[in-house]
Amino acid sequence: MKNFLVKGLLAAGLLIFSATSCTDDLDRLPKYDFTSEVVYSDFNNYRNVLAKIYAGLSLTGQRGPDGRPDVLGIDEGASNYIRQFWQLQQVPTDETVLGWADAGLPELNMITWTPSNGFIRAMYNRIFFQITLANEFIRETSDARLGSRGITGADQTTAQLYRAEARFMRALSYLHALDLFGNVPFVTENDPVGVFFPRQISRAELFSYVESELLAVESLMVAPRQNEYGRADQAAAWTALAKLYLNAEVYTGQARYTDAANYAKRVIDAGYSLHPNYDHLFLTDNNTSPEIIFAVVSDGTRTQSYGATTFLVNASIGGTMNAADFGTSGGWAGLRTTRNLVNLFPDITGSTDTRANFFTNGQRLEVNDLSTFQDGYAIMKYKNVSSAGQRGSDPAGTFVDTDFPLFRLADVYLMYAEAVLRGGSGDRGLALNYINLIRQRAYGNNSGNISNAQLTLNFILDERARELYWEAHRRTDLIRYGVFTADNYVWPFKGGVREGRGVADHYRLYPIPEADIIANPNLRQNDGYLR
Secondary structure, eight states: OOHHHHHHHHHHTTSOOOOOOSSSOGGGOOOOSSOHHHHHTSGGGHHHHHHHHHHTTTOOBSSSSSSSBSSOSSOGGGGOHHHHHHHHHHTTSTTOEEOOOOTTHHHHHHTOOOTTOHHHHHHHHHHHHHHHHHHHHHHHTSHHHHHHTTOOHHHHHHHHHHHHHHHHHHHHHHHHHHHHTSSEEOOOTTSOSSSOOOOEEOHHHHHHHHHHHHHHHHTTSOOTTOSOTTSOOHHHHHHHHHHHHHTHHHHHSOOOHHHHHHHHHHHHTTTOOOOSOGGGGGSTTGGGOSSEEEEEOOBTTTBOOSSHHHHHHHTTOOTTOOGGGGTSSOOOOOEEOOHHHHTTSSOSSSSSSTTOOEEOTTOBSSOSOTTOTTBSOEEOOOOSBOTTSOBOSOTTSOSOOOOEEEEEHHHHHHHHHHHHHTTOSSOHHHHHHHHHHHHHHHHSSGGGOOOTTTOOHHHHHHHHHHHHTTSSOHHHHHHHTTOSSOSSSOOTTGGGSTTOOOOOGGGGSOOOOHHHHHHOTTOOOOTTSOO
C-alpha cells in the first residue's frame, strides 16, 4: 500500500520546519508555516516531516500540483526532482529525444549546455533543497534534542529509525550530486542554520562521505522488504552502495568492483524476485511488485505534480497515439527515442523480446528534427493503467498513479554481472544465470539465453539499455563505459549535428550553476566551463 506517502504527504505541507538555503541563493528559500521548535515538540509530527523528505522526490511544493513551490526560478511543474534527474540522465543520451523548445532543453539533447542552463540549475537546486530538509530533520532528532523534549522509550526508538532514513535520503541526494556535478558545496547537520557560504568538497571526498553514511545507516534501517511501501530499508542502502562502488573508478580513479559485487549479492539474497511480467513494472499497481526495491511514489488524486511518472506518461504521447490507451486524457508530444535503442532489439514489434515497446505508426525511425514528434519512435513503457486495464484515479486523466522504480532487482543482477566481469570477486556462472533470468522473462522462454562466451562487458551495456531504458541510468552507464563523449559512438544530434559527433570530455560532468558560482566565493567551476 502507498499509505505512508499518501497520508503523510497530505499533512506534510502543514507541518514544515524552518530551514534556509545553504547558500546565498534565494531560489532555495521557500516559506514555511511553523518553526522547528513548534513542530518537533510533538512527536506526532515526526512521521509527517519524514514524509516531506520522501515527498521531495515526487512533489514540488506545499500545494500540489502548483501554487506554493519549494524551489523558485523555474516553472514549478518542471522543477520536480525525478523529472529533472530523469532529464539529465536520459535526454543527452542515445535513448531519448525531447523535442520541446524550452530554453535549455535542446542544449541537453545536443550536449552543448552551459553553466546558465535552467534545467541543470533546477536539478542542482532540488538536490540541495532535499539535503537542507534532511539536514534539519537529522539535526532535530539527535539524542540530545529528543531528550530535551521528553521523547523517550518507543517514540525515541522510532525517531532514531526515522533519522536513519533521513540520512539515507540525504546520502541518495549527495550520490546524485556526486554523479551529476562531482565537486559541490557540502553541508551537514553540523553546519549553522541560515545563509552562509559552504565549502566545496572534491568528488573523491564526496564519494568517501556518501560511502561512510550508507555504511553507517545500513545496520540502523529496517530489514529488507519489512518497511512500509515507499520508505527505504537496508536493501535500498545496499543498492545505493552497489551503484556507488560500480562507478567508483569514474568518481575516484580507484576500482571497487569487488565491493560492488558483494553489495549487489546482499540485495539479491534478500528475497526479491523478478516480476513475472516486464510491462507490469511500469503500471499503476507496480507497488505490488516483488522486484521493486525502492520506488518514488505517485498518486493521481492525492499527491499531484507535473513531474515523475505524470511527466513520463504524458510527454510520451503524441502523433497518432491514443491517449486513452495510456490512461490519460491527452498527450504532451515530447519524448521519443533514437535508432540506437531500436537497433538493440531483434525486432521492433516486441514479439521476440517483449521489452521492445515502440510505437511506430506514423513515426519515423530517423530523427531529422528534434522538434518534430514523428521523428523517432515513441516509447510505450510507462502507462497510467493497472495490470487489469483500469485507468488511474485522477478523474481528469492528467495525474498518474504509477510509481517510478528507482531501484529494482534486474538492475542489481546486471550490476553484479558487470562488477564480476570487470574483475570483482564473484561467480561468473552466477552472473550468467542472472543475465539469463532477465532474458527468460523478456523472451518468455530460454530462446534468448546467452552462453558464457557471449557474456561480455559490451553485451552487458546493451542489455542494460534493453532492460532499463528510460529509467534514468543511461548517462551514467555511457560514462562508465567511456563512450558518452567519444567520437566512436554517436547518436542523432550528439554534439549538435544531426548525424552526431563526439564532444569534449568535460561534459561528463554538469557545470555548477552560474548563479551559485557568483553567490558563493568558495566555489570553483568544474573544468572546461568558463565562469
